[in-house]
Amino acid sequence: MSDIPKAIHIKEEGPREGFQSEAPIELARKIELIDALSETGLKKIQVGSFVNPKKVPSMADIKELVAGITAKPGVSYTGLWFNERGFLDALDTGKLDVQGTLQTTASETFLKRNQNRTLKEQLGSLQGLTAMYQSKNVAVTRGSVMCAFGCSFEGDIPESRVVGLVDEIFKISEEHNLDVKDIALADTMAWATPDKIKRTVGAIRDKHPNAHINLHLHNTRGMGIANVYAGLEMGVDSFDSSIGGLGGCPFAPNKAAAGNVCTEDLVFMCEEMGIETGIDLEKLIAVSELAEEIVGHSLPGQVKMGKSLNSIRQKIQSKVTQ
């Protein structure tokens, strides 16, 4: 158990993951949620996507949203984009932590369905994006692999393919004198189980011992927290998650299926295990309840229903000292 990190970094993705899959939400309420998240101790919050408003109407107000949030010092706000237009819009806000990511996908079938590209074309396009980032003096610090653990269109993804993509990412980084250190592995369609997490992370580590691995996990099949734990055991200290488990999986057969791994459940497990998150769990639970109120239905996170153990310990303690 000595690989378990002493502290972890969490990127809150609830606003992006959640708003895009929920019924339309008022701009003011989106801003209210992000501002509330900023007060919990979270250091990184992804606020939304810079995408075609015709294709993703729920993100049409992204510029107003970024303008409206009260940026808290020490908190980094990020956005997501898939093309030059989105990147330039994000940069234009002047308010976001804008860094370049070399995006790849381990499932060619998924890539073809979603972006009508082969893997070769995708890797080729990274060269163009890189030039664009460099022309704007934007650092390229991150590579990502979507569908890193399996794909509902293609099936199982061998670890060797993920390692091959990570090889490509570091090759491009070297060729273009970039500074890629972070490798994000996304379980886009919730195919991961704890052993698969360990094998994939292990295979990358064997070849790229200095890669700083991030896990973006979905809970569609209930494995989210167990997969986080497997990652922790491999020394992974960087996780994406969503407040309340907001998100839903756009590829899940049932629309009621769980979304991303839930931020407060993740924080609860880590803090109970003595792993620092820097986050106030009670505040986070209150924000999760706010998120439920905003989306108008219950969210899958469990700790908000069971209550934190610290709140129960305090109650017991206050009875003892009375």
Place this chain on the structure above:
Amino acid sequence: MSDIPKAIHIKEEGPREGFQSEAPIELARKIELIDALSETGLKKIQVGSFVNPKKVPSMADIKELVAGITAKPGVSYTGLWFNERGFLDALDTGKLDVQGTLQTTASETFLKRNQNRTLKEQLGSLQGLTAMYQSKNVAVTRGSVMCAFGCSFEGDIPESRVVGLVDEIFKISEEHNLDVKDIALADTMAWATPDKIKRTVGAIRDKHPNAHINLHLHNTRGMGIANVYAGLEMGVDSFDSSIGGLGGCPFAPNKAAAGNVCTEDLVFMCEEMGIETGIDLEKLIAVSELAEEIVGHSLPGQVKMGKSLNSIRQKIQSKVTQ
């Protein structure tokens, strides 16, 4: 990872855990659910409790229930009881797998609140129960520790206290020439996290290397499957679970809080990891949907919403071969 077992044993507790926490359910539908569970490959099903019908009205029909189920050869049906009356009623059915358990609780506060007994009185009462089991030629094969990982009335439970109770259980077993091999650890109020599972199981193993440990886990704080995984890593091969996650935790602050760890999610994880369960996951998912229909609301299990990976693999395969 070499401690991970090749196969696990699951005791389905949905009927007992579920029926006692749900609105009244028709006897015929209870029987329908148990008979459906019998067809999934499950080898052990706990059908209900032999308790005071005035205190637990949902179990008032337990005798009719046992009489009504179609016992499938190879499936063992069990019941729960807390006193001589309950035991004799269970034995009287002639249809249940009746074995004696030396029941203990790691939280004295819980014991006082629930059974108005001290730990010393509880341990003393085990002697009387043992005599009763022996008089009926019923084997005493199991010891159990409730609240083994923490208690919402008392707080954290040190591992040493659990080891002390296991010591007592084996001492009684030896003194009375019993055959206790199985030690069941119940996370009655969902205080366990994966590290706590490992420490507690490890501490028992250090002192009693031949104890066959069973974990009864609740998912009230979302840690259920991660705790199972931690148990597997410690070589634990025996788990209790509930179809759909039926159960609810009677001690959770929110009545909508999750119940026991969900059988189909547990089976999904194990089968994906190459650990045999002997259970047909697709049949189990169908029974989980039946359970939802019977209780009249959705149940927390995730795999039934996300679908099994094997069903998706088959779909992909059938497209490839078309």
